Amino acid sequence: MKFDLDGKICLVTGGSRGIGFEIARSLLAEKARVIICGRKADSLEKAKEALSAPENLMTVQAHIGKPEEVDRLFETIDKTYGRLDILINNVGMNLITPGIADLDPGLWQKIMDTNLGGTFLVSRKAAFMMRAQTRGKIVTISSVAATKASPGMGIYGIAKAGIEMMTKVLASELAPFNIQVNAVAPAMVRTKFSEPFWSNAELLAHITKTIPMGRIAEIEDVVKPVLFLASEGSSYITGQTLMVDGGSTAI
Numbered sequence: 001m002k003f004d005l006d007g008k009i010c011l012v013t014g015g016s017r018g019i020g021f022e023i024a025r026s027l028l029a030e031k032a033r034v035i036i037c038g039r040k041a042d043s044l045e046k047a048k049e050a051l052s053a054p055e056n057l058m059t060v061q062a063h064i065g066k067p068e069e070v071d072r073l074f075e076t077i078d079k080t081y082g083r084l085d086i087l088i089n090n091v092g093m094n095l096i097t098p099g100i101a102d103l104d105p106g107l108w109q110k111i112m113d114t115n116l117g118g119t120f121l122v123s124r125k126a127a128f129m130m131r132a133q134t135r136g137k138i139v140t141i142s143s144v145a146a147t148k149a150s151p152g153m154g155i156y157g158i159a160k161a162g163i164e165m166m167t168k169v170l171a172s173e174l175a176p177f178n179i180q181v182n183a184v185a186p187a188m189v190r191t192k193f194s195e196p197f198w199s200n201a202e203l204l205a206h207i208t209k210t211i212p213m214g215r216i217a218e219i220e221d222v223v224k225p226v227l228f229l230a231s232e233g234s235s236y237i238t239g240q241t242l243m244v245d246g247g248s249t250a251i
């Protein structure tokens with residue numbers, strides 16, 4: 001499947017492993033120029049080695065929840081390429097949380113700061129840059145947890161629901177500037193992030209029962225819809241969240 005992303009400048013937040021890493025790999029296969037960011041230098045280094053595309057890949061150590069680090073990330077992109085064509089807001093973190101009645105406000109803040117606050121900080125800088133270019137694509141990774149209240153993932157789901165509304169708000173603000181903003185909402189994907197769930201056979205059997213397709217997603221199932229929303233094929237689609245969930249929210 002070709003998406004015509006040759007020469008596009010793409011930022012993938014959290015591209016050092018999991019879904020972000022595979023998105024970066026697929027963008028590089030499309031001959032795009034890719035910037036990945038993450039908090040840990042050693043993970044970025046490993047990703048750089050594994051992706052083995054020295055001319056087309058740049059890694060920047062940056063925590064997306066820290067405004068000064070996001071500013072530095074965008075200064076680097078601006079200095080190196082002078083533009084940004086595609087932003088993939090991939091960073092997301094989850095900690096198993098108790099119900100709201102028993103939740104520590106510090107835990108709430110931590111999840112909100114990265115998932116919602118960090119996505120805002122990065123999207124804000126990208127929107128500013130893309131508006132001046134009158135061109136761009138923003139694709140954000142949400143989750144079915146934004147639609148369905150999932151036990152232990154309540155606060156994560158609230159943050160993801162915020163991201164989906166941010167997608168609509170940005171889409172409407174940026175539509176006059178030829179910028180499309182969309183999200184992809186996967187159900188469980190087989191990554192390190194979700195390993196505690198799929199590595200437990202009993203839990204996995206319980207989860208797959210709720211998915212009409214009878215299996216959890218592999219990373220590739222998510223990457224292709226993301227590339228579609230980053231490509232010209234989706235030029236009249238904006239403000240949408242595409243459920244990539246094997247039918248689990250259809251029932």
Ligand SMILES: NC(=O)c1ccc[n+]([C@@H]2O[C@H](COP(=O)([O-])OP(=O)(O)OC[C@H]3O[C@@H](n4cnc5c(N)ncnc54)[C@H](OP(=O)(O)O)[C@@H]3O)[C@@H](O)[C@H]2O)c1
Nearest residue numbers: 014016017018019038039040063064091092189191193194
């Ligand atoms: N896996 C699933 O089942 C699933 C399902 C639905 C939605 N999603 C969503 O898909 C996205 C990717 O998930 P994943 O499973 O691939 O996650 P993952 O394997 O945990 O990878 C997360 C990536 O983000 C980076 N990262 C984390 N916090 C960061 C921060 N504050 N600043 C910069 N980079 C940060 C990590 O690198 P460092 O640790 O070095 O920072 C890593 O590269 C997330 O938004 C997640 O919510 C996942």
